[in-house]
Amino acid sequence: MSIHNEAKQEDVAEKVLLAGDPLRAQYIAKNYLKNAVCYNRVRNMLGYTGTYDGKKISVQGTGMGMPSMSIYAYELINFYKANSLIRIGTCGSFQADVKVKNIILAMGASTDSAMNRPIFQGADFSNIADYYLLRKAEEYCRKKGLPHAIGNVLTSDHFYTEENPVEYYKKWIEYGIKAVEMETAALYSLGARYEVDTLSILTVSDNLVTGEHASPEDRETAFDNMMNLALETI
Ligand code: HPA
Numbered sequence: 001m002s003i004h005n006e007a008k009q010e011d012v013a014e015k016v017l018l019a020g021d022p023l024r025a026q027y028i029a030k031n032y033l034k035n036a037v038c039y040n041r042v043r044n045m046l047g048y049t050g051t052y053d054g055k056k057i058s059v060q061g062t063g064m065g066m067p068s069m070s071i072y073a074y075e076l077i078n079f080y081k082a083n084s085l086i087r088i089g090t091c092g093s094f095q096a097d098v099k100v101k102n103i104i105l106a107m108g109a110s111t112d113s114a115m116n117r118p119i120f121q122g123a124d125f126s127n128i129a130d131y132y133l134l135r136k137a138e139e140y141c142r143k144k145g146l147p148h149a150i151g152n153v154l155t156s157d158h159f160y161t162e163e164n165p166v167e168y169y170k171k172w173i174e175y176g177i178k179a180v181e182m183e184t185a186a187l188y189s190l191g192a193r194y195e196v197d198t199l200s201i202l203t204v205s206d207n208l209v210t211g212e213h214a215s216p217e218d219r220e221t222a223f224d225n226m227m228n229l230a231l232e233t234i
Helices: 020-031 066-080 130-146 169-175 184-194 216-233
Strands: 015-019 034-040 047-051 055-061 084-093 105-109 146-157 179-181 199-205
Touching: 015 020, 015 066, 020 034, 020 047, 020 055, 034 055, 055 066, 066 084, 066 184, 084 184, 084 216, 105 130, 105 184, 105 216, 130 146, 130 199, 130 216, 146 184, 169 216, 179 199, 184 199, 199 216
Parallel strands: 015 055, 015 084, 084 199, 105 146, 146 179
Antiparallel strands: 034 047, 047 055, 084 179, 105 199
């Protein structure tokens, strides 16, 4: 048991999928895992453990943004011995050729957040994915012919920006950042600090440059592709 998780130690798997929306975690547990049991209801931040292909897997809701996600990931790593964590989420693409429904494997995560700055006394730490998880995910995408991009994402503290996002994020876009989301940089720094494997697998829900949005049907197919990819990778 930890402050935000009422599970017993043995109720949580070493391999955990992280979903921002707790109802999404519930949906995954019911539709993609066998014999899934709910282990956490504290703050309605649902967590489930079941099996996939005979292996024990957990799926945990985390809420949105780095502080919320970090609380759940920290406790899973430090109180439950999770050693492999894959975030599954959505992002807004910054590049015209990274289209809606495409998958982004976040090799690195830059950030406009100050979360790491006190730790590194104002200097920059590179938040990077576990290479072997990344490689496995890439191999799966290739094998299945899933359109994907691999690279640097921006983990932002803002969902809404005062200016048009393409203006606001101009420099990041010029430096080749593929997309914006709100959790990956903190997940990768936790991975580095506590020596566990982390990866973010994102689907593009909107393209901020072209204005393209995913339709409900698009979202469903993209979600299913991402889920199969995440489960095969973990
Ligand atoms: N900004 C931040 N996070 C996101 C976005 C966005 O535009 N789209 C999906 N996740």
